[in-house]
Amino acid sequence: MTYVVTEVCIKCKYTDCVEVCPVDCFYEGANMLVIHPDECIDCGVCEPECPVDAIKPDTEPSLDQWLEVNRQYSETWPNITTKKPAPADADAFVSEPDKFEKYFSQEPGEGD
Numbered sequence: 001m002t003y004v005v006t007e008v009c010i011k012c013k014y015t016d017c018v019e020v021c022p023v024d025c026f027y028e029g030a031n032m033l034v035i036h037p038d039e040c041i042d043c044g045v046c047e048p049e050c051p052v053d054a055i056k057p058d059t060e061p062s063l064d065q066w067l068e069v070n071r072q073y074s075e076t077w078p079n080i081t082t083k084k085p086a087p088a089d090a091d092a093f094v095s096e097p098d099k100f101e102k103y104f105s106q107e108p109g110e111g112d
Contacts, residue, residue, distance in 0.1 A: 001059055002037040003046060004066045007100045008054035009033055011093035015083045017046035017055060027077040028109030031087075036074035037067060052094050078111025 009032040018026040018033070025039035026046075035046075037058070047055045058067050093099065 001042045001057055002040040002067070002070075003035050003042065003044065003055050004037070004058050004063055004070045005032060005034050006054050006056055006063070006066045008052050008094070009050075010099040011096070011103050012052050012054065012086065012090040014051050014054075014086045014090065015080065016049040016051060018080050019083045020045045020049050021081075024079060024081045025074075026080050027074040028080040028111050029073055029077050030105040030107035030109055031103060033080065033109075034070040034073045034077065037071050039074075073106070077108045080109065080111050082112055 011031050013032055015033065018024075022043060022045070023039055023041050025036045027034050027036060035055070044057070047057070056063060056066075093103075096102075
């Protein structure tokens with residue numbers, strides 16, 4: 001089992017989760033984070049830290065797509081280990097549906 005970051009993170013990109021991760025397995029894209037599934041130790045401490053409930057265990061149904069997104073982009077995006085301010089308009093995107101199709105970016109973030 002591993003944890004995965006889901007569509008809810010897109011355009012919200014709260015980074016509360018990265019500071020509690022004991023193995024630094026978060027990677028930063030331009031508008032979301034991902035977890036490297038081979039580095040995640042399944043401790044689960046990140047899940048309750050996400051203010052928008054974007055982190056889920058991969059055992060939940062229908063998360064195969066998100067496991068693949070997390071795996072793929074954790075290989076190319078920079079590692080992030082410290083909390084950063086969320087985008088100024090993050091709250092406006094929390095409940096928006098279909099964010100992957102509308103806003104997902106393959107571009108990397110800045111990392112630490």
